[in-house]
Amino acid sequence: MRSICAMRSLLAASTFLRSTASSLRPASRTLPSRLSLSRPRLGAARPVSAAAAESRGGGGSDSGMDDHLVRSGEIHVIVGPMFAGKTTALLRRVQVEAGNGRNVALIKSDKDNRYGLDSVVTHDGTKMACWALPELSSFQDKLGAEAYDKVDVIGIDEAQFFDDLHDFCCKAADRDGKIVVVAGLDGDYKRNKFGSVLDIIPLADSVTKLTARCELCGRRAFFTLRKTRETKTELIGGADVYMPVCRQHYLDGQIVIEATRIVLERSTVIHAMK
Numbered sequence: 257m258r259s260i261c262a263m264r265s266l267l268a269a270s271t272f273l274r275s276t277a278s279s280l281r282p283a284s285r286t287l288p289s290r291l292s293l294s295r296p297r298l299g300a301a302r303p304v305s306a307a308a309a310e311s312r313g314g315g316g317s318d319s320g321m322d323d324h325l326v327r328s329g330e331i332h333v334i335v336g337p338m339f340a341g342k343t344t345a346l347l348r349r350v351q352v353e354a355g356n357g358r359n360v361a362l363i364k365s366d367k368d369n370r371y372g373l374d375s376v377v378t379h380d381g382t383k384m385a386c387w388a389l390p391e392l393s394s395f396q397d398k399l400g401a402e403a404y405d406k407v408d409v410i411g412i413d414e415a416q417f418f419d420d421l422h423d424f425c426c427k428a429a430d431r432d433g434k435i436v437v438v439a440g441l442d443g444d445y446k447r448n449k450f451g452s453v454l455d456i457i458p459l460a461d462s463v464t465k466l467t468a469r470c471e472l473c474g475r476r477a478f479f480t481l482r483k484t485r486e487t488k489t490e491l492i493g494g495a496d497v498y499m500p501v502c503r504q505h506y507l508d509g510q511i512v513i514e515a516t517r518i519v520l521e522r523s524t525v526i527h528a529m530k
C-alpha cells in the first residue's frame with residue numbers, strides 16, 4: 257500500500273514538473289528576418305543562460321526575449337575505418353548545408369599534413385578549403401567572434417587527433433546552437449578507441465558507422481590494418497601504410513605481423529651472438 261502511495265506521489269510530482277517545464281519552454285517561432293538572413297536554419301528556440309547569450313554576442317535585440325533564445329544545436333558523428341568514405345560523407349553534408357544557404361566552416365587537425373594544410377582531401381581527391389588547427393579551442397579566435405557567430409555548420413575531419421573534441425562539441429552545439437558534423441576514426445590500428453571520438457557519442461543526435469571494402473577479399477571492412485612495424489598510435493599515412501580489412505583478415509594480419517616480429521627479433525639476437 258505504502259509503495260502504491262509513493263508511486264502516486266511520484267507520478268503527481270512528475271506531472272507537475274512536466275507542466276511547469278512546458279510553460280517555461282518558449283514556443284518555437286521564426287526569428288526576425290535580420291537574423292534569418294545570416295542564420296537560415298531555425299530549429300526550435302530554447303532558453304540559454306544570459307552568460308551564454310552574451311558570449312554569442314546575443315545582446316542588441318528588440319524584444320529582450322531574443323537575448324535568451326538560441327537555435328537548437330546538433331551533433332552528427334561519422335566513424336569507421338580508413339577508406340570507408342568518412343571524409344566524403346562529411347564534405348557532402350557540409351556542401352548540402354552550404355547549398356541550403358547556411359554558413360559552413362570546415363576544420364581538420366594540423367597533424368594531418370598529407371595534402372597540405374589548406375584543404376580537406378578525400379582518398380579519391382575531392383577537396384574543400386579548411387582551417388587546419390592544432391586544437392579546436394583556437395577556432396573561435398582564428399575566425400573572430402563576429403564571424404564565429406555567423407557560422408551555422410561546423411565540419412570536423414580527423415577528429416581523433418583533437419584532445420578537446422568533447423569540450424568543443426558541447427560548447428558549439430549546446431551553448432552556441434551550431435550543427436557540428438564530426439568525422440573520425442573510432443578505432444586505431446590496434447582496434448583501441450582513438451582519441452576522444454567515442455566520448456562524444458553520448459552527446460550525438462546521430463552516429464553513422466561506415467565500412468570500407470577489405471583489400472584482401474572484398475568483403476565489408478570494419479578495421480584498419482597497419483602494414484608497417486611502427487607502433488606509435490599516431491602515424492599519418494594513406495594506402496602506403498594502412499589498408500581496410502574484414503575481421504578475418506585483420507586477425508590473419510595480426511598473426512603475420514606478430515610472426516614477422518618474432519622472426520626479426522630472433523635473427524637480430526642470432527646476428528648479435530655471431
Ligand SMILES: Nc1ncnc2c1ncn2[C@@H]1O[C@H](COP(=O)(O)OP(=O)(O)O)[C@@H](O)[C@H]1O
Pocket residue numbers: 336337338339340341342343344345377378379380468469471495499500
Ligand atoms: N584501399 C584503398 N586505397 C585507396 N583509396 C581507396 C581504398 N579504398 C577505397 N578508396 C577510395 O577512398 C574513397 C573514400 O575516401 P575518404 O572519404 O577519404 O575515406 P575516409 O575518410 O573514410 O578515409 C573511396 O570512395 C574510394 O574511392
Ligand SMILES: Cc1cn([C@H]2C[C@H](O)[C@@H](COP(=O)(O)O)O2)c(=O)[nH]c1=O
Pocket residue numbers: 337338339342343368440441443444445446480489490491492493494498
Ligand atoms: C588507423 C590509424 C590511422 N592513423 C592516421 C592515418 C591517417 O593519417 C589518419 C586517418 O585518415 P582517414 O581520413 O581516416 O583515412 O589517421 C593513425 O595515426 N593511427 C592509426 O592507428
Ligand SMILES: [Zn+2]
Pocket residue numbers: 470471472473474475501502503504505
Ligand atoms: Zn577480408
